[in-house]
Amino acid sequence: MSNIAAKAKELLESKAVQVVIGYEAGPTGVVRPAFVTDPAKTDSLIYNENCLQNLAMYLTKHEVKHLGKMGIVATLPVMRSIMMLISEQQVVAENIVVLGISDDGKLLDIADMNVMKAHIEKSNLGNPTKDQEKLAELNKLSLEEKFKFWEQELSKCIKCYACRQSCPMCYCIRCSTDCNQPQWIPVQANTQGNIDWHILRAMHLAGRCISCGECGRACPLNIPCHLLTMQLSDQTYNYFKVHAGTSVDMKSVMSTFEPNDKESFII
Amino acid sequence: METIKKLIRKQSLEKLYSTLSASRKVYAPVVAADKRVEYKYNPAYAEVTFEHIQSTLSVKNVVFPKVENLMYYTNNKVDSTITDIDLTKIPEVVLWGSHPCDNSAYDVLKSIFCWDIKDEFFAKRLEKLVVIGLACHQSDAYCFCTSVGLTPNSTKGSDILLSKTKSGDYIAEILTEKGNAIATASPDLFENANNEEAVITEVKQTFYHEQVTEKLKTAFEHPFWVANSLRCIGCGACAYVCPTCACFDIQDEAKGKEGRRYRSWDSCGFGLFTLHTSGHNPREVQSQRWRQRIMHKFSYMPDRNKSLGCVGCGRCSRGCPVDMNISEQLQALQNI
Amino acid sequence: MCENIYKPYLMVIDQIVDETADVKTFRLKFKNQEDADKFTFKAGQFGEYSIFGEGESTFCIASAPTRKEYIECTFRKAGRVTNALANAEVGDTVGFRGPYGNTFPIEQWEGKNLLYIAGGIALPPMRCVIWNTIDLREKYKDITIVYGARSVADLVYKHELKEWEERPDIKLITTVDPGGQTPEWKGEIGFVPTVLEKAGLTSANTIAILCGPPVMIKFTMPVLKNMGFEDKDIFTTLENRMKCGFGKCGRCNVGKLFVCKDGPVFTYEEMKVLPAEY
Numbered sequence A: 001m002s003n004i005a006a007k008a009k010e011l012l013e014s015k016a017v018q019v020v021i022g023y024e025a026g027p028t029g030v031v032r033p034a035f036v037t038d039p040a041k042t043d044s045l046i047y048n049e050n051c052l053q054n055l056a057m058y059l060t061k062h063e064v065k066h067l068g069k070m071g072i073v074a075t076l077p078v079m080r081s082i083m084m085l086i087s088e089q090q091v092v093a094e095n096i097v098v099l100g101i102s103d104d105g106k107l108l109d110i111a112d113m114n115v116m117k118a119h120i121e122k123s124n125l126g127n128p129t130k131d132q133e134k135l136a137e138l139n140k141l142s143l144e145e146k147f148k149f150w151e152q153e154l155s156k157c158i159k160c161y162a163c164r165q166s167c168p169m170c171y172c173i174r175c176s177t178d179c180n181q182p183q184w185i186p187v188q189a190n191t192q193g194n195i196d197w198h199i200l201r202a203m204h205l206a207g208r209c210i211s212c213g214e215c216g217r218a219c220p221l222n223i224p225c226h227l228l229t230m231q232l233s234d235q236t237y238n239y240f241k242v243h244a245g246t247s248v249d250m251k252s253v254m255s256t257f258e259p260n261d262k263e264s265f266i267i
Numbered sequence B: 001m002e003t004i005k006k007l008i009r010k011q012s013l014e015k016l017y018s019t020l021s022a023s024r025k026v027y028a029p030v031v032a033a034d035k036r037v038e039y040k041y042n043p044a045y046a047e048v049t050f051e052h053i054q055s056t057l058s059v060k061n062v063v064f065p066k067v068e069n070l071m072y073y074t075n076n077k078v079d080s081t082i083t084d085i086d087l088t089k090i091p092e093v094v095l096w097g098s099h100p101c102d103n104s105a106y107d108v109l110k111s112i113f114c115w116d117i118k119d120e121f122f123a124k125r126l127e128k129l130v131v132i133g134l135a136c137h138q139s140d141a142y143c144f145c146t147s148v149g150l151t152p153n154s155t156k157g158s159d160i161l162l163s164k165t166k167s168g169d170y171i172a173e174i175l176t177e178k179g180n181a182i183a184t185a186s187p188d189l190f191e192n193a194n195n196e197e198a199v200i201t202e203v204k205q206t207f208y209h210e211q212v213t214e215k216l217k218t219a220f221e222h223p224f225w226v227a228n229s230l231r232c233i234g235c236g237a238c239a240y241v242c243p244t245c246a247c248f249d250i251q252d253e254a255k256g257k258e259g260r261r262y263r264s265w266d267s268c269g270f271g272l273f274t275l276h277t278s279g280h281n282p283r284e285v286q287s288q289r290w291r292q293r294i295m296h297k298f299s300y301m302p303d304r305n306k307s308l309g310c311v312g313c314g315r316c317s318r319g320c321p322v323d324m325n326i327s328e329q330l331q332a333l334q335n336i
Numbered sequence C: 001m002c003e004n005i006y007k008p009y010l011m012v013i014d015q016i017v018d019e020t021a022d023v024k025t026f027r028l029k030f031k032n033q034e035d036a037d038k039f040t041f042k043a044g045q046f047g048e049y050s051i052f053g054e055g056e057s058t059f060c061i062a063s064a065p066t067r068k069e070y071i072e073c074t075f076r077k078a079g080r081v082t083n084a085l086a087n088a089e090v091g092d093t094v095g096f097r098g099p100y101g102n103t104f105p106i107e108q109w110e111g112k113n114l115l116y117i118a119g120g121i122a123l124p125p126m127r128c129v130i131w132n133t134i135d136l137r138e139k140y141k142d143i144t145i146v147y148g149a150r151s152v153a154d155l156v157y158k159h160e161l162k163e164w165e166e167r168p169d170i171k172l173i174t175t176v177d178p179g180g181q182t183p184e185w186k187g188e189i190g191f192v193p194t195v196l197e198k199a200g201l202t203s204a205n206t207i208a209i210l211c212g213p214p215v216m217i218k219f220t221m222p223v224l225k226n227m228g229f230e231d232k233d234i235f236t237t238l239e240n241r242m243k244c245g246f247g248k249c250g251r252c253n254v255g256k257l258f259v260c261k262d263g264p265v266f267t268y269e270e271m272k273v274l275p276a277e278y
Helices: A003-013 A039-044 A055-060 A076-087 A113-121 A129-139 A143-155 A191-205 A214-218 A226-240 B010-023 B100-113 B120-127 B177-185 B209-216 B224-229 B237-241 B286-304 B315-319 B326-334 C033-038 C080-086 C124-135 C158-166 C192-197 C214-227 C268-272
Strands: A019-025 A031-036 A070-074 A096-100 B004-008 B025-031 B037-041 B067-074 B081-083 B093-098 B129-134 B160-164 B170-174 B248-255 B258-265 C009-018 C023-030 C046-051 C055-060 C071-076 C093-100 C113-119 C143-149 C170-176 C206-211 C234-237 C265-267
Touching (some): A003 A019, A003 A039, A019 A055, A031 A039, A031 A055, A055 A070, A076 A096, A076 A113, A191 A226, B004 B010, B100 B120, B120 B129, B160 B177, B209 B326, B237 B315, B248 C055, B315 B326, C023 C080, C023 C093, C055 C071, C113 C192, C124 C206, C170 C192, C206 C214, C214 C234, C234 C268
Parallel strands (some): A070 A096
Antiparallel strands (some): B004 B170, B025 B037, B248 B258, C046 C093
């Protein structure tokens, strides 16, 4: 039995939690989220390098919350998401037990949010290397070339909203794109409407995106939409020197003002 | 008409393709830069793939585009006018190389769009469509056509069905008058069939759809739905890649006085799909919406439309970000 | 050219009545006489009303089929389309598609007592059938209307309520929620189910037609059952969210039925076998 399974069993048996959110292997071998409520069934929980989905999105899902106190298998991006969700008052720290996973796949002892904060602080909080490289490549392009790249990518978008739905930070019950008075974003999935949607999504995540890349992974058309939010993570860090999801009481950089804020980006 | 069996040599296929694409739009599968298979209009023959298991998106957009204009208007308050869509301008399209599952979907869509009053937007596009299908010589773990009463070489929905032989030539089953018109227009490309057999993949049957349908009659309140949809994130990927999902939205878009009304794909998986103006939502949580998706395809449609709402292409499962594997779920449902 | 089933009739707003602060009634006339001549509908049917540039919205036809030459609709300002409609003026052109859906079987009700029960903005979908049966008054026995709203200001069709009240051949009971009354209010004070319970009505040879918010339906049903109504004699009209109106877009699907095709009129007997997704 793996450490995760053993810990999950212990948590469920002691009734410290009512459900453990982790990963299991589906019938085709694909890794997917698992919700274990029975201590006898924790053996299905796995952890390997394919366990990339950001499970934190389930912490705000009605039917999962309904199960009771939640244990959650959490890699660094998940832990940062949890921090963000607590700081945005979407999740109550007391309702969660974090089964932290180190970068090399080991179970961490995350006793409370302070321990988690300490762990996050000593981690690498920039964008994942391969995404940062791709961004650097894109940033070398001219404005026209960049626009062409995104126009081509976003023309594929079918507005299935997998990017939004898979994102722990996109927890709004009614998204701005679903608001129609006024209709900010065209409903249909044409190129212009798609560009509008992805800009809106990225802007709403500026300073909130924790660079997990889940939106890009979720996209059935392989649109690298995570690069948009990651670019903004990078930029907000450059401007404000704050990484999202690093403490439970941080204020969103885009909705707070400090007298010494840089204003160089204001046109 | 009675099926005519012919043989097309590998090299003749290219000639047939160029003959067809010279006079009309041909919609054929190509491999995109990221290795996904997508359909394109009139790609160069060299680009067209014959080795695809499945494209990410279905080809339903040839009859049910993701956005379809329903009318144009000028809003002058007092003197508003409507300009109708000229459906006679819908072009003839040859769909090339789509698999039997996809081709079987037209009957399902017909049972939705033409069950009562006829939706001319759909009907006209279908009328102008010629399907040159390609039987499957490959499949993967997500394919389950045999579980929904089809086979990798079902002829349903194809005007001509091509099946690859060992030597790389193709057996052409000419199935309809539309198909026959194409064959008779290029008689030198269609040879008499020899004894060579087609290579057809094997797709394992994983459930009995009749049993699932029977089970669903009494499964509405079953805890199965909540337990098996906890991981569903409520996106519309499954519905949008599905060849038979036909739910749509109707919206207006105007610039100044000029505008249009269009319909666009929608999904029963979205939380706002059924939300009433009053704030009441008959399907409030995701398990109810997942249940609706399965019920609609495997219970309501067989009951009402006399057609199963699924052709077993497996796209929903391949495209799902959280592996909501439909054939796995149906197997489980069969045994609850 | 083929017939476009999504193309609306062009209608002219002939009259606007402000019912409450946010509820209006429009009288619409066909722009083309040809359309008017062809058009027929029956009580209970609905349509898709549109403002070009904003979209379509679903409401029941609120006027009676016995009143020719126009249709009326009553709507509450709630969303994008209804807000745009509310801003329209007499003489403006709007779109209308319909009629869609099934009808109240008023021929089968002949010779019976009719008990209409409505709450708030749910009177408009019943106004059509109410007027239809009143216009054919001799075919029915007692006609009783129980209508409740949150407050006096929320009562719609105030002129008609007065007219019904004054008619000797109609029994009208109006009520407002406690606290919703004004000093001049002469009707009942209390919730619809309570008022219905003490109204001393009978279920004998009676059809009940009920429409209102889910909470009103929930508490009124047991009262009707206590009064002895059978499920098949209780009618309602459902209002699931709709787009196309003819059973294609999938939005109003409940079980194997479409509210837009198989409804909106259902008996309680029919509703009981449906999944509760309305």
